[in-house]
Amino acid sequence: MPVHLEPWGPDDLPLVQQTMGDPAMTEFLGGPESQEKLVERQRKYAAPDSGMFKIVDDETGAGIGSVGFWEKDWRGGQIYETGWMVLPAFQGRGVAVAATQQAIELARTTGRHRYMHAFPKVVNEASNAICRKLGFTLLGVCDFEFPPGNPIRCNDWQLDLLGGD
Numbered sequence: 001m002p003v004h005l006e007p008w009g010p011d012d013l014p015l016v017q018q019t020m021g022d023p024a025m026t027e028f029l030g031g032p033e034s035q036e037k038l039v040e041r042q043r044k045y046a047a048p049d050s051g052m053f054k055i056v057d058d059e060t061g062a063g064i065g066s067v068g069f070w071e072k073d074w075r076g077g078q079i080y081e082t083g084w085m086v087l088p089a090f091q092g093r094g095v096a097v098a099a100t101q102q103a104i105e106l107a108r109t110t111g112r113h114r115y116m117h118a119f120p121k122v123v124n125e126a127s128n129a130i131c132r133k134l135g136f137t138l139l140g141v142c143d144f145e146f147p148p149g150n151p152i153r154c155n156d157w158q159l160d161l162l163g164g165d
Helices: 013-019 035-046 095-110 125-133
Strands: 003-007 052-057 063-074 077-086 115-118 137-145 151-160
Touching: 003 063, 003 095, 013 035, 013 063, 052 095, 063 095, 063 115, 077 095, 095 125, 115 125, 125 151
Parallel strands: 077 115
Antiparallel strands: 003 052, 052 063, 063 077, 115 151, 137 151
């Protein structure tokens, strides 16, 4: 399914609500966020150079998910972390792979960090499969809290943005 990325806009709160406010969409992320947190997230996403993008269906122009990358301190260095969400009606059609590949290319053009990591929950089979399809290398299992106070066990997937591992 052909998609492209657009910078997150000031009118994209409904998409934040459909993703981070939905119990099914946040099953692996500790559950839906409050309306207050969704508004705060919208503000952060819409900020210039936030690194967050709306996934847009080329055919309809509709926003069907999100993908992004952001800086993270990880194991003594700076990396990009990436994450994605695709609305249920568009899942299983290659949208997350296509959109995340576009985000990877954008991250490469910054030249800021050599590595990008993804941290899907160990039991999130779909997101782990996306990491494999995109050429990430599984480094192992790690523990996080997301949101704070909610421990999760994740896989640490790494992609060398310079092309070699």
